[in-house]
Amino acid sequence: MILPRGFPGVAFGEASDGDPRYDETVRRTMSEGLGIAAVWATIDQVHGADILVATDPGRLGEADGIASSAVDLPIAIATADCVPVVLRGDFTIAVAHAGWRGIASGVVEAAVRAVSETGDVVRSAVLGPHIGPCCYAVAPSVVDAIGGHGGTTTTGRLSADLSGAVHSRLPGIEISGVESCTMHDNRFFSYRRNGTGKRQVTVAWISQD
Numbered sequence: 084m085i086l087p088r089g090f091p092g093v094a095f096g097e098a099s100d101g102d103p104r105y106d107e108t109v110r111r112t113m114s115e116g117l118g119i120a121a122v123w124a125t126i127d128q129v130h131g132a133d134i135l136v137a138t139d140p141g142r143l144g145e146a147d148g149i150a151s152s153a154v155d156l157p158i159a160i161a162t163a164d165c166v167p168v169v170l171r172g173d174f175t176i177a178v179a180h181a182g183w184r185g186i187a188s189g190v191v192e193a194a195v196r197a198v199s200e201t202g203d204v205v206r207s208a209v210l211g212p213h214i215g216p217c218c219y220a221v222a223p224s225v226v227d228a229i230g231g232h233g234g235t236t237t238t239g240r241l242s243a244d245l246s247g248a249v250h251s252r253l254p255g256i257e258i259s260g261v262e263s264c265t266m267h268d269n270r271f272f273s274y275r276r277n278g279t280g281k282r283q284v285t286v287a288w289i290s291q292d
């Protein structure tokens with residue numbers, strides 16, 4: 084697990100942690116290591132822009148993000164190459180699954196809105212491991228769909244800069260990030276690398292103290 088510096092209450096899973104979505108042992112082990120509740124609020128992700136509010140653990144339904152003001156309630160999303168985005172306000176947190184489709188649909192803005200709707204305001208954000216422009220070769224239409232945030236892969240092809248696109252949707256918010264590319268860094272699951280069905284999770288929570 085990666086615990087981003089200066090951002091307590093967030094953990095980014097790695098492949099070595101396993102995929103806790105369907106493996107209770109993985110989830111329990113991660114929870115014990117983090118000192119958090121072993122039951123989490125989760126969603127069935129569909130590359131859309133819906134954010135659900137969690138007040139209790141369990142599967143909330145189809146969405147691509149979760150917001151919550153509940154203390155000691157871990158909220159989690161799963162990613163392989165998409166960007167895990169965590170937002171923090173004064174008393175509300177949100178997690179969002181942001182691939183190019185979600186970004187184009189407005190999932191990042193929707194997560195910010197979900198925090199605002201609790202009466203809070205987003206103070207900071209942290210982005211977890213995701214596929215970088217070094218590896219994410221795409222068609223020009225994908226770069227267009229995410230606002231022109233393109234790059235060049237290490238082999239000279241047009242690529243998408245998902246991080247740049249997410250940054251542009253969080254104006255005025257302090258953003259930190261874990262600089263790792265899921266495709267060329269074997270510590271992570273990557274659908275693009277080998278078609279795996281496995282995902283690393285991002286889990287966030289509000290501690291009592």
Ligand SMILES: [Zn+2]
Pocket residue numbers: 214215216217218219264265266267268
């Ligand atoms: Zn890469």
